[in-house]
Amino acid sequence: MDLDYAPAPESAAIGRIADRYLPFIDGEFVEGNGADLESLNPATGQPLTTVSTVSTEDIDVAVASARRAQTRVWSPMSGPERGKYLFRIARLIAERSRELAVVETLDNGKPIKETRDFDVPTAAQHFFHHAGWADKLQHLGLGPDPQPLGVAGQVIPWNFPLLMAAWKIAPALAAGNTVVIKPAETTSVSILVLAEILAEADLPPGVVNIVPGAGDIGAALVSHDGLDKVAFTGSTQVGKSIQSALAGTGRHLTLELGGKGANVVFDDAAVDQAIEGIVNGIFFNQGQVCCAGSRLLVQESIADEFVARLKDRVETLRVGDPMDKNTDVGAINSQTQYARIGSLVDAGREEGAQVWTTSCPLPEQGWFIPPTILEGASPTMRIAREEIFGPVLTVMTFRTPDEALAKANNTPYGLSAGVWTDKGSKAMAMASKLHAGVVWDNTFNRFDPTAPFGGYRESGFGREGGRTGMAAYLEPDEEA
C-alpha cells in the first residue's frame, strides 16, 4: 500500500510572474542599458522571465539619485516619519506575502513551505523591527545624535533573495541612509516585486534603487566613488576583493561572507532533537546557507548509532517540486552551483570519504541533488575545509570537548556553530569558546531581526540585526 503524500502544489499563477522586469531607479521602473538576462526556474531549468540589467552608466544615475534623495529628503526627514514608511513596507510585504512566496520559490528553487513560512514573513518582520529604530537612534549607544553614513551600495546573494534585501535595506533606511542595491544575477525577481511595494508605499524616489546585473555590475557598484558605505553578503573570495578595493578610500564596509559551521553533538544530547537540528542545519534551503551546519562533529561513543538514525531521518525527506507544499528539499539555485556541489562531493570521494545519499527519487529535470552525507572525513579534506553550499553534510568524530572545540575552530571561517548537550554548563562553556558570530545551543538556523548576525575571522565583519546591526549604518557622535 502506498502511503506517500499526494501532490499538493501551490498555484504558480499566484506569483503573477511578468514577462519582463525592469531596474528600479529614482522611483521609476526604467529600461537598463545592460544586456537582458533570462531568469530560469531551477526546478525545471526552463526560462521563467526576462530581467533588464543595468550598465555602469545606469549605476552612476542610481547613485546620483540616491545622493539627492539622501541629502534633500530622507536624511532631513524626521525619524518618526522615516519609520512610518518602513512600517508601511512591512505591512505591504505581509499583504502580498503569498504572491512573494510563490515568486521566490519559482525564481530561487527553494521549497514553498520555506518561502511561505520563513523568507517572506521574516522579511516583513525585518522592516517592522527596523521601522521602530528610525526615531530611536539616540538610544543605540552611539551618542545623542548619530548620523547616517550617506549612500550605501549593497550587493546581496541568491540564497535568500528577498530576505537579504530586507536585511540590507531596512537598517540602512531606518538610519537615514539611501540605497543602491544589486540582487544576484539568478534571483532578481522578488526584489523587483519589492520595488513595486516600495512604490506602493510612496517611498520617495531615489531612497532605494535596484540595479540588476551580473558580477561586473556588482564590482562597479561597490567600487563607485559616490558611495559612503558598502555592504556585501556573498562569498569570502569576493568579500576579500571588495575589502582590498576599498582600502584607503575611507568608505565604511561590512562583509557577511562564507562559513563552514560545525554542529557538535555530545553523547548526552537529546538524540531525536539533535537529529532534527542537524537535518535543519544542513538541508534547510538545500544547504545553500552561509551559516549552514555543514560539519557534523559527533562524539565517538555515540557516532555509529547517531549517524544511522540520522540517515533514517534523512531518508524521509521529500526532495522534489519546490512548489509542492510537502517538499522538504527543493532545487539547487543554478547549474553553476549544481556543478560545484557535485565536484566537491567527487573530491570528497576521491580523498577517501564514504558518500551516502538518500534514495528519494529526483525529478527528471531541474537541478536537484539528494541529501548527501560524507562519512570518514578528516579535517584536512576539502569537504571538511571548503564551503560546499549544498545539501552535503561532512561527518567527523571527537572524543573530548577540547577536541571538539579544536576541530570546530579549525577553519578560517567563524560564522555559526551548534552545540547539542543536555548539560547546561557544557553548552554555555562551548558557546563561549567557539569562534563563531552565532552559536545555537540545542537548536540551529534560528534568525530574528532583533538578534545580531555576522561572522568572526574570514566570515566577515559587522553585524546585521538588532542594536548592534544598526551601528553598521551610523556614524557615532565624536565622543561616543
Added chain:
Amino acid sequence: MARTPVRKTYKLYLGGAFPRSESGRTYAVTDASGAFMANAACASRKDLRDAVVAAGKARVGWAGATPYNRGQVLYRIAEMVEARRAEFIDLIKRESGAGAREAGAETDQVVDRLVHYAGWTDKLASVMGHANAVSGPYFCYSAPEPTGVVGVLAPESLLGLVSCVAPVLAGGNTCVVVTPQACSTITFAEALATSDVPGGVVNLLTGDLAELSPHLAAHRDVNALDLTGADPELRTELGRSAAETVKRVYIPRHEPDFTAAPGMARLRAFLEVKTVWHPTGAVSLAGNGGY
C-alpha cells in the same frame, strides 16, 4: 670626580622578556635636537613572527581572565607609570623637545588614560551586549568578545601609543605593537613587565614601520590592525594586504587628538559580537492552570 652614569640598553619587549633583536641590528635613537640618546634594537621580520606567536599563545589566558582581573592589571600599569613619572617626563622632554609642564601633562594623561580603560573591562558586556527579544521560545543574547591578536602601528607619542594599546587590552585582546619611538616605549614596557600583565599580552617592537608592517598586515594569525601610526599611503597598502585574511582594520576617521576624552570607537574596533541562542522549551512552572 663625577660619577659615570650607567646607561640603559633599550631592547625589544617580546613574550614578557626583553631580548635583543635576533638579527643583531640596532638603530641610533636621537633626541629632539638630533643628539644621540641610545642604540635601540631594530626588530626584524623574525622578531615580528615570534611576537605574533607570543601574542597568540597569550590570547586564551588574557581573554579568559575575568574582566575584574583585567581591570586590576590595567590599573596596575597606571600605578607603575605614575611611580616612574619623573623618568617618563624626562624621556618625553628629550624625545619630543617638550617643556617640563607639557611633558608632565602628557605623563599624567597616560596614567589617566590607563585608569579610564581599567574601568571599562567589566562594563563592555553590559554596554555593548544585549538581550534579544526574539519571536520564539528562545533565550537569546549578544555579547562582545575580543577579536584576538591585534597589530598596532603606534603613533610617535607615548600618550598616542598608550591610547592605542589600552583599549585593545581592555577588550581582552593581545597585541604586537610596532613603533620607531624606542626610549619611552621600552620604558613603558618596563612598567608593563612589573604590572602583572602576562607575558605575550603586549609585545613592543622598535624598528622600521615600513619594513615590519607589511608582514604584520599579511600574517594569518593577526586578526586585526590599528593603523593609527601609519601614513595614508602605507594605510592603503596595508589595508589591501589585510583583506587577504579579512582582518578588521581600524583607521581613525580624523587625525586623533589624544588629549581629548576617548570615545568607544577603539574599543568597538577590536570586539566581535557573538549571539547565542538557547531554547527555553515549554515547561509550565505554574502547572496547567496558569497563574
